[in-house]
Amino acid sequence: MAISGSLNITAAMVDPALLDLPWDLPLEDWPEDSIAALPKGISRHLVRFVNLSGYVIAIKETSEDLARREYEMLRTLQRMDVPCVDPVAVISNRTDENGQPLEAVLVTRHLKFSLPYRALFSQALRPDTATRLVDALALLLVRLHIIGFFWGDVSLSNTLFRRDAGSFAAYLVDAETGKLYPGGGLSNGQRENDLEIARVNIAGELMDLEAGGRVEEGVDPLEVSERIVAQYRTLWKELTGWEVFPGGERWRISQRVDRLNDLGFDIDELAIKTDETGTQVRIQPKVVDAGHxxxxxxxxTGIDAQENQARRLLNDLDSYRATFGREGQDEEAIAHEWVAQVFEPVVRAIPRDLKGKLEPAEVFHQLLEHRWFMSQKQSRDVPLAEAVAAYIDDILRHRRDEATMITPPTGLITLPMGADEDDDWRSKV
Known part of the structure; x- marks a missing residue:
């Protein structure tokens, strides 16, 4: 606990720059020079983004009890390796210049390269984008339920999304209504309640976009909202369900583990049971965590990436090893060589003014895609250096900056003629 005057700051580590912000003003009255122009989602509370010590923080006004509860919940989820925003501090005992009390605030660190769902498309939401967003949210909800977390307010608005090799990775933003049941886990009724909340909220959010003319034809809000239920059930069954097979097909145990690894989950143990005659085997995995x-x-390699990005980079590493006949050599030594000879030269080739466009791992994934399509189109194996130059000029230079994206006052993004920000960029090749 740190105290400055009557101001109370609760934080794991206090950044002294926090004390320089105008805490004696209601958040809605903060001067423009304090505010970072980043895209905001919909929130029941007032939220402002502020530049602080070289990074951006999100400040939310709320009651002191709710701020402290959410701060502790986010710290707990973070310790459990759940994708969520980073809690920075709770600031209470705020008063204005006349000594009148002001609401407490929760301070979180802005998740770099993340965007609220409304900022992920330039003019109108496309059907495949809606599907990918909902699939990412379904996976996040499954991960939360596995650790015993009841969200209570599942929605696209309470989630941030980061690009992940053609898909999206979802991060929990608002934990105000959440509750953790780490011992016994969630009941089926609690899980179904969260699913119904998600279905209703997503339908409402997409209908709101539809009313504003920001949904393409082919996007049915009700159909998209139903998808999260179906996708959730499929994932939940794969991750936790019993599987029964004949005793002579024990290879299916390894097959189940491989499927779970492909989904990005590691397995802590398997519950295996056989019947009295030994003719049937039942298995159920105990999933330890996502992020395989x-x-x-x-x-x-030391590269920190999203799950699908990591899968793509590992595939390229495997290809590199096969191309140069290194299959029998030490995996870590080959990985070090691949980083030095392939990955790092690509990252260094990105001009300084374009480095905020996308995360390095996402750039590398998109480059591999661009190179493949170039090779297909030209019927030759395009060298990596040539593909890098083409990708930078044809694709990356025309993207918006997602590290610190600034939105125009209208909330819409203006792009070069013919460029749709959320178009699958393969179509530009």
Whole structure:
């Protein structure tokens, strides 16, 4: 606990620059020179983005009890490796210049390269974008339910999204209504309640976009909202359900583990039961955590990436090893060589003024895609250096800056003629 005058700051580590912000003003009255122009989602509370010590923080006004509860919940979820925003501080005992009390605030760190769902498209929401957003949210909800977390307000608005090799990765933003049941986990009724909240909220959010003319034809809000239920049930069954098979097909145990690894989950243990005659086997996995590929990539290369990005980079690493006949050599040594000879030269080739466009791992994934399509179109194996130059000029230079994206007052993004920000960029090749 740190105290400055009557101001109370609760934080794991206090940034002294916090004390320089105008805490004696209601958040809605903060001067423009304090505000960072970043895209905001919909919130029941007033939220402002502020530049602080070289990074951006989000400040939300709320009651002191709610701020402290959410701060502690986010810290707990973070310790459990759940994708969520980073809690920075709770600031209370605020008063204005006349000594009148002001609401407490929760301070979180802005998730770099993340966007609220409304900022992920330039003019209108396309059907495949809606599907990918909902699929990402379904996976996040499954991860939360596995650890025993009841969200209570599942929605696109309470989620931030980061690009993940053609898909999206979802991060929890608002934990105000959440409750953790780490011992017994969630009941089926609690899980179904969260699912119904998600279905209703998503339908409402998409209908709101539709009313504003920001949904393309082919996007049915009700159909999209139903998808989260179907996708959730499929994932939940794969991750937690019993599977029964004949005793002679024990290879299916390894097959189940491989499927779970492909989904990005590691397995802590398997519950295996056989019947009295030994003719049938029942297995049920105990999922320990998501991030199978990202952890392997981090261990081998030190590169911290989203799960699908990690999968793509590992595939390129495997291809590199096969191309140069290194299959029998030490995996970590080959990974170090691949980083030095392939990955880092690509990252260094990105001009300084374009480095905020996308995360390095996402750039590398998109470059591999661009190179493949170039090779297909030209019927030759395009060298990596040539593909890098083409990708920078044809694709990356025309993207908006997602590290610190600034939106025009209208909330719409103006792009070069013919460029749709959320178009699958393959179409530009």
């Amino acid at each position: 590929h990202s952890r392997r990539l981090l261990r081998l």
